Structure formats: C-alpha cells, structure tokens
Amino acid sequence: MKLGFDNAKYLEMQSKYIKDRIARFGGKLYLEFGGKLFDDFHAARVLPGFQPDSKIRMLCELRDDAEIVIVISADDIEKNKRRGDLGITYDVDTLRLIDAFRGFGLYVGSVCITHFAEQHAAVMFQKRLEKLGMKVYRHYKIPDYPANIPLIVSDEGYGKNEFIETERSLVVVTAPGPGSGKMATCLSQLYHEHKRGNKAGYAKYETFPIWNLPLKHPVNVAYEAATADLNDVNMIDPFHLEAYGETAVNYNRDVEIFPVLNAMLTKIAGESVYRSPTDMGVNMAGKCIIDDAVVSAAAKEEIIRRYYESACAAKLGLGEQSVVHRIELLMNSLEISTADRRCVQAALDKAAETGAPASAMEMEDGTIITGKTSALLGASSAMLINVLKYLAHIPEEIYLLSPAVIEPIQELKINHMGNHNPRLHVDEVLIALSICAATNPVAKKAIEQLPKLKGLEAHASVILSSTDAQTFKKLGIRMTNEPVTQTKKLYHK
Numbered sequence: 180m181k182l183g184f185d186n187a188k189y190l191e192m193q194s195k196y197i198k199d200r201i202a203r204f205g206g207k208l209y210l211e212f213g214g215k216l217f218d219d220f221h222a223a224r225v226l227p228g229f230q231p232d233s234k235i236r237m238l239c240e241l242r243d244d245a246e247i248v249i250v251i252s253a254d255d256i257e258k259n260k261r262r263g264d265l266g267i268t269y270d271v272d273t274l275r276l277i278d279a280f281r282g283f284g285l286y287v288g289s290v291c292i293t294h295f296a297e298q299h300a301a302v303m304f305q306k307r308l309e310k311l312g313m314k315v316y317r318h319y320k321i322p323d324y325p326a327n328i329p330l331i332v333s334d335e336g337y338g339k340n341e342f343i344e345t346e347r348s349l350v351v352v353t354a355p356g357p358g359s360g361k362m363a364t365c366l367s368q369l370y371h372e373h374k375r376g377n378k379a380g381y382a383k384y385e386t387f388p389i390w391n392l393p394l395k396h397p398v399n400v401a402y403e404a405a406t407a408d409l410n411d412v413n414m415i416d417p418f419h420l421e422a423y424g425e426t427a428v429n430y431n432r433d434v435e436i437f438p439v440l441n442a443m444l445t446k447i448a449g450e451s452v453y454r455s456p457t458d459m460g461v462n463m464a465g466k467c468i469i470d471d472a473v474v475s476a477a478a479k480e481e482i483i484r485r486y487y488e489s490a491c492a493a494k495l496g497l498g499e500q501s502v503v504h505r506i507e508l509l510m511n512s513l514e515i516s517t518a519d520r521r522c523v524q525a526a527l528d529k530a531a532e533t534g535a536p537a538s539a540m541e542m543e544d545g546t547i548i549t550g551k552t553s554a555l556l557g558a559s560s561a562m563l564i565n566v567l568k569y570l571a572h573i574p575e576e577i578y579l580l581s582p583a584v585i586e587p588i589q590e591l592k593i594n595h596m597g598n599h600n601p602r603l604h605v606d607e608v609l610i611a612l613s614i615c616a617a618t619n620p621v622a623k624k625a626i627e628q629l630p631k632l633k634g635l636e637a638h639a640s641v642i643l644s645s646t647d648a649q650t651f652k653k654l655g656i657r658m659t660n661e662p663v664t665q666t667k668k669l670y671h672k
Contacts, residue, residue: 204379214386218232242284247351251270287313292305325363382461384462401479403509404509408489408499413429494664523539526661556602560603562637570628579621584611613626641663643658
C-alpha cells in the first residue's frame with residue numbers, strides 16, 4: 180500500500196503543538212477531544228499511513244502531563260443511547276473507555292455526568308461508578324443554553340456545576356459520543372478556575388475537516404460524506420479570513436457557535452485569545468501529508484464506500500434517501516462515480532454471468548478475484564477461498580475445503596440449528612479451514628495469508644448478511660454492497 184501520510188512526524192508534531200498550547204495558557208489546558216480516540220479507521224482509510232491508534236499513542240507521549248475526564252449525558256443514560264459501531268450503551272462504553280485508557284497507562288481522573296436533572300438511571304450509574312472507585316461530578320442543565328450568556332456565565336449557570344478536581348496540566352475531555360456536553364464541561368471548568376484565580380485555557384482537537392487543505396480537497400469532502408446524516412458542511416472560516424487574511428477550512432457547527440463561545444470565553448476571563456474557530460484547533464494532520472495524490476485517491480474511494488453504505492441503509496429502512504442524494508452530489512463535485520471502484524463492475528459482471536449473487540475483490544497488484552454462489556458456498560465465502568488460494572499460489576483445481584468437510588457442517592446448520600440457508604458463511608468457512616489446517620499443509624498455507632487481506636477493496640452484488648459483513652470488517656477488508664436484497668423478506672439476519 181502506498182503511503183500518503185507520515186505517522187511518526189504526526190506524533191512528534193502533535194505532541195509538541197499541544198505542549199506549546201499548554202504553556203500559552205500558563206500551564207493548564209482543557210482539551211476537548213472530538214472524534215474517535217481509539218480505532219480511527221476513517222482517518223486510516225483517507226490518510227494511508229495514519230495508524231488507527233495514532234491519537235491515543237500521541238496522548239501516551241504526554242501521559243505524565245495528561246489526565247482524562249469522560250463526559251456522559253444523563254439524558255443519554257436515561258434513554259439507553261447506543262453507539263452505532265459497537266452496539267453498546269453509552270454508560271457501558273464509559274466503563275470500556277476507562278479500561279481502555281488505563282490499558283495504555285493513561286490516568287482517568289473522573290467522570291462528569293452532564294445535563295443532570297435527577298434522572299433515575301443517571302443516579303444509579305453514578306452510584307455504580309463510585310462503588311468502582313471512580314470520582315463522579317454533576318453538571319446541570321442551564322435554561323436557554325447557549326443563547327443566554329449572562330445566565331450561563333454566572334453563579335446560577337456554570338457556577339452551579341460541581342468543580343471537577345484535576346491534578347495535571349493537560350485535561351483531555353472526551354465522551355462516548357456526540358452531544359455529551361464536552362465543550363460545556365470545558366467552559367464550566369474555565370469559569371471555576373478563573374473564580375479561583377487559576378490560569379487555564381481551552382482548545383479543541385478535531386481531525387476533520389483538515390483546516391489547511393482546500394475546501395473541496397477529497398479528504399475534506401470525505402469527511403462531509405462520513406457525516407452526511409448529521410448535515411455537517413465544510414466551509415471557509417470567515418472569522419479566520421477576516422482576522423488573518425488566510426483561508427482555513429472548518430465546519431458549519433463550529434463556525435456557527437464561535438461568536439457565542441468567544442463571548443463566553445471573554446465573559447469568563449475578561450478577554451479571549453482566539454479570533455476564529457480555527458485558532459482553537461490543535462490539529463497537525465494536514466502538515467503530515469507526504470503524497471497528496473495518494474490521500475486524494477484514498478479519500479475518493481472512501482466517498483464511494485460511504486455512498487454504498489448509505490444506499491444500503493436506505494434500502495433496509497435504516498437511513499434516509501436524502502443522505503444518499505447528498506453523497507451523490509459530493510461525488511459529482513469531484514467527478515467520481517461507482518465505476519471508479521474496480522471491484523464493483525467485476526462483481527456485477529459475475530452476477531450477470533451466473534444469474535446469482537457474486538462478489539469480487541481487488542488485490543494489491545490490481546488483479547480482480549471473484550466468487551460465485553454455489554450449493555456449498557455463498558458468493559462471499561467462495562471469493563474468500565479464491566483470494567486465499569491466489570495469495571498462497573495454490574492451483575485453482577485444488578480443494579481447500581472438500582465437500583466431505585462442508586456437507587456435515589451444512590447438515591448441522593439445517594437439521595440441528597434451525598437455519599434455512601445451507602451455504603457456509605465467511606466465518607464458518609474460516610473455522611472449517613482452521614480445523615483442516617491442523618492436518619492439511621495446503622489449508623495451513625491458505626490461513627497464513629489472512630493478514631494480507633487488510634486494506635483490500637471488495638464488493639458484493641447484494642447486501643451481505645450481518646455475519647459476513649462483520650467478519651470482513653474484522654479481517655480489515657473494505658467491503659461494499661449493491662443496495663439490493665437477495666430475497667424479499669423484511670428480516671435480514
């Protein structure tokens with residue numbers, strides 16, 4: 180895979196820039212951390228060379244100065260709000276995040292429950308955290324937030340919130356998901372710090388959009404595609420342009436809230452050091468791109484993947500058609516189409532040839548490997564077998580899994596486990612292949628190729644089962660599907 184991003188330079192520059200920002204505010208910085216701290220696969224896809232754990236590794240370089248405050252909304256606890264990617268509730272994810280941060284040797288100082296109004300579930304969650312040894316603080320709902328600045332920045336507003344006791348110079352404020360109240364938590368802390376006569380500042384860390392790339396750069400457009408359901412729009416930062424005469428890219432929500440945020444900072448401390456929302460950011464990703472052509476190509480691929488993702492969601496009634504149309508407009512603005520994704524046409528051609536669902540994967544050398552539906556294997560399972568044979572240089576005529584191995588598994592599925600589809604899913608193929616590898620050196624050689632699948636592009640002519648989709652995701656394969664269901668059933672397992 181060609182690299183377009185210097186990850187080592189990023190870690191070095193980002194750590195230094197955050198340290199400089201801490202010094203600028205007299206030794207205390209509240210850093211609002213947007214996006215994913217762990218497993219940022221979107222960044223890894225659009226910036227080839229960026230490691231998914233880069234941000235957490237960067238924080239590890241500052242571990243002696245940093246402490247984590249995890250923010251969670253009482254309303255989200257009460258509503259059992261879930262993370263779309265992990266399928267777990269925000270309160271459970273808070274526990275997961277605490278463990279994950281500690282696993283990296285980072286200090287988690289406390290949890291802050293925002294929008295608190297004596298919600299029963301929030302009270303119970305606080306008690307649970309305290310029994311587990313965590314410090315918990317409450318921040319309350321403020322009427323007319325964020326419009327009523329005189330009330331917000333007063334003893335009846337931020338002043339009512341409990342002051343979060345922190346020990347270190349860098350306080351990273353993060354959350355299980357958006358809308359948790361990270362920014363308000365930072366500003367509340369600044370209010371209390373100022374009243375105590377302490378020097379402290381605020382900054383924001385968002386990876387996208389990248390402020391020093393052009394507005395319509397594919398990497399920034401890919402961010403719009405990723406957040407199409409949130410109606411985020413990239414735009415030129417008008418405050419930055421007016422203050423410095425320089426073009427910088429930000430997104431609509433930060434630009435819209437800046438006058439309010441700046442007024443709050445001014446009221447808290449008597450002045451604000453920031454002249455634009457871009458000023459608040461500490462993101463150095465744009466300075467670490469080493470091959471613009473590589474990242475541009477990767478970003479265009481990501482936009483097409485997002486198109487298919489939204490189209491399939493709309494087909495299943497899990498998304499809005501308006502999101503699909505919005506991504507189509509983004510694709511048109513960059514003059515790209517689904518035809519630019521080579522594995523797409525290969526899968527469609529195979530499906531037309533066989534009259535059944537088919538899949539195709541593009542190898543690193545550009546070779547396209549396909550798979551068709553058979554009595555024994557689904558199309559994606561067949562494709563995976565063919566890909567492993569190609570990578571291991573195993574002749575096509577050699578069986579990796581003989582019918583004698585597959586048929587007993589099918590009998591188990593149909594006769595004993597209540598399944599209606601006898602064909603093996605991708606995970607079942609891998610389990611069967613792993614068992615065969617214990618005695619069959621050819622199967623063992625095929626299994627050894629699995630790490631080479633990471634980052635490869637693939638497409639299926641129909642919407643995959645959730646089982647197959649999750650397995651491909653775990654293998655690191657970038658899979659897309661046509662927004663077509665294989666059957667007319669409403670329930671797709």
